[in-house]
Amino acid sequence: MNWMLVSVAVLLTASVSFGAAADRQQAQAQVLDHAEYLCANCFFGTSDYYYCFAADNKVLIGYQRTRVLNWTDESKNYLTRVHHGWDIWTPPGQNFSISYDDKHIWVDRPGGKQVRLTQSYSVDVFTNARCRSAVKPKDN
Numbered sequence: 001m002n003w004m005l006v007s008v009a010v011l012l013t014a015s016v017s018f019g020a021a022a023d024r025q026q027a028q029a030q031v032l033d034h035a036e037y038l039c040a041n042c043f044f045g046t047s048d049y050y051y052c053f054a055a056d057n058k059v060l061i062g063y064q065r066t067r068v069l070n071w072t073d074e075s076k077n078y079l080t081r082v083h084h085g086w087d088i089w090t091p092p093g094q095n096f097s098i099s100y101d102d103k104h105i106w107v108d109r110p111g112g113k114q115v116r117l118t119q120s121y122s123v124d125v126f127t128n129a130r131c132r133s134a135v136k137p138k139d140n
Helices: 002-018 129-134
Strands: 025-037 043-055 058-069 096-100 104-108 114-119
Touching (some): 043 129, 058 129
Antiparallel strands (some): 025 043, 043 058, 058 114, 096 104
16 A cells, blocks of 8 residues: 555656756846837737846846726726736836746736746847847747
């Protein structure tokens, strides 16, 4: 009986280990630049918010895509009243902690909740030279 339990535990541990995502790296970061593609007069459209970070002697670029319901004022999103996960992320100050892997960047909201940004280096939306040099345009 004990042999069977140990075997099952080893198999479960092995399958979880091999299927695990890349480890997140922790870093102190600062926002170098940000840009917005706002959806104006939207009925469940999306707005994209791009952020460029300096972290670990490298430049990381990520974006947050949020669902939007607004009209006449592109700066509003009436959906955030019922779903706070669609609030845009605002940097907490000059230096702050982030974590990241090969595909995502995680930043903290006030109250301890995290926002997952998707890394993307194919859109040139920044004015900062370091951010622009990190952009890798898609080959046609």
